[in-house]
Amino acid sequence: MRQVTIIVLGLGLAFAAAALVSVLQSGLMASSSAEAAGSTTAAAPVSPSGPDEVLVVVLARNLPAGHRLTPDDLSVDIIPADSKAKGIVETPLEVVGQVLTVPGVKGELLRSTNLARPGTGASIAAQLGPNDRAATITLKDVGSKVILYPGARVDVLATLDVPDGQRQRTTSTGIILEDRRVLAVDDEIAGGGGGGGVVIGDDGRRRPVARSITVTLAVRPGEVEKLALASEQGTIGLVLRPMEDGRAGAGPMVTPETIFGNAGWNNNRSKGASATPSSPVASRPSWWEIVVIRDGEAEQHRFPDEPVDQDN
Known part of the structure; x- marks a missing residue:
């Protein structure tokens, strides 16, 4: 009797466990189906449902003027x-890579x-603040890189x-402007043709070009x-700054004397001056010499140099 009771109890527990597993599996399958349906819906591309609707491009977030x-x-x-109005992007x-004006x-x-396209006047103007001006300079004879x-700053x-x-x-060389922002860089090679700053000559050799x-x-x-005058009267150069560096870096004007020292620079200048002989300056003699040859004999006569009075 005790064995029969134990067997019946064991069978009851087995059926209960099987029912519980079945319920859990059904719940997991339903949850997975719902998640799959949800992901399919989210991944589905937006498309017009008929000819009365059109697809258009909108901004995904707030953006400032000048943003690429x-x-x-x-x-x-x-x-x-x-x-849909004229000019709306579809x-x-x-438009990726263009600049908001x-x-x-x-x-x-x-x-x-x-x-606006990058580098155009409209795209550059869109990047200017109320107290900004756009000034263009030309860097000549730069390297290939x-x-x-x-x-850049x-x-x-x-x-x-x-x-x-x-x-x-x-x-003299010195910093005239500090921490200025680069709006555009236009790389040009004189004569056109590109080639990384070199041309191939008739002899097949590579030669640098301006x-x-x-x-x-x-x-x-x-x-x-200030920038226009410096560009006209001298040579302009640019020094790249760290993006987060707000420290002032301008110092006194640099001259050859500050590099070599006054003594070294003056010595170099004196050597250069002595290497080029100066033309002698002709001086007026204090007397004149005349040689008279008579019958094969020479007679030498000297006369003092005296100013000649001229009648007015």
């Missing part, structure tokens, strides 16, 4: 076809009239010949004139 668009900045939406890929807000329809890029160097007060001119870079900087009012 990336795929993460864009989204798509569906609007009635009759409400394909995200066609006006600020935009999340969900705003993107219009082609509010976009350029470290400048739009958005630079210091501006000027090398000029300045009078030293002794009717001579001394070459290479220049046009750089547009954001400067302040009053600095445009």
Whole structure:
């Protein structure tokens, strides 16, 4: 009797466990099906349901003027076809890399009239603040590798010949502008053709060519004139700064004397001067000598040099 009771109890527990496992499996399957359906719905692309609707591009977040668009900045939406105005962008890929010329807000329809190609006047103007001016300079005879890029922070160097007060001119170099933002970099090679700054001659040899870079900087009012004068009268150079470095780096003007020292520089100048002999200055003699030859004999006569009075 006791064995029968134990067997019946064991069978009851087994049936209960089997029912519990079945219920758990059903719940997991239902949950998995719901998650799969949800992910399928989320991944499904947005598309118009009929000819009365069109797909348009909208901003995915708030963006400032001058921002260069990336795929993460864009989204798509569906609007009635009759409400679509001219210039509304329909394909995200066609505007990636372009620059917003006006600020935009999340969900705003993107219009082609509010976009500009990088490096154009409209895209540069969109990056200027209320107290900014765009000034363009040309860097000549630069190397084949350029470290400048739009958005970089630079210091501006000027090398000029300045009078030293002794009717001579001394070459001086100094920082005239600090921590200015690069708006655009236009790489040009004189004569065209590219080639990384070299050309292939008739003999097959590679020769460097004149290479220049046009750089547009954001400067302040009053600095445009300084930059223009330095570009006209001397040579301009740019020094790349760390992006987060706000420290002032300008020091006194650098001259050959500050590099070599006054004694060394004057010694070099004196050596250069002695290497070039100066022309002797003819002096007026204090007497004149005349040689008279008579019958084969020479007679020498000297006369003092006296000024000759001329009648007025």
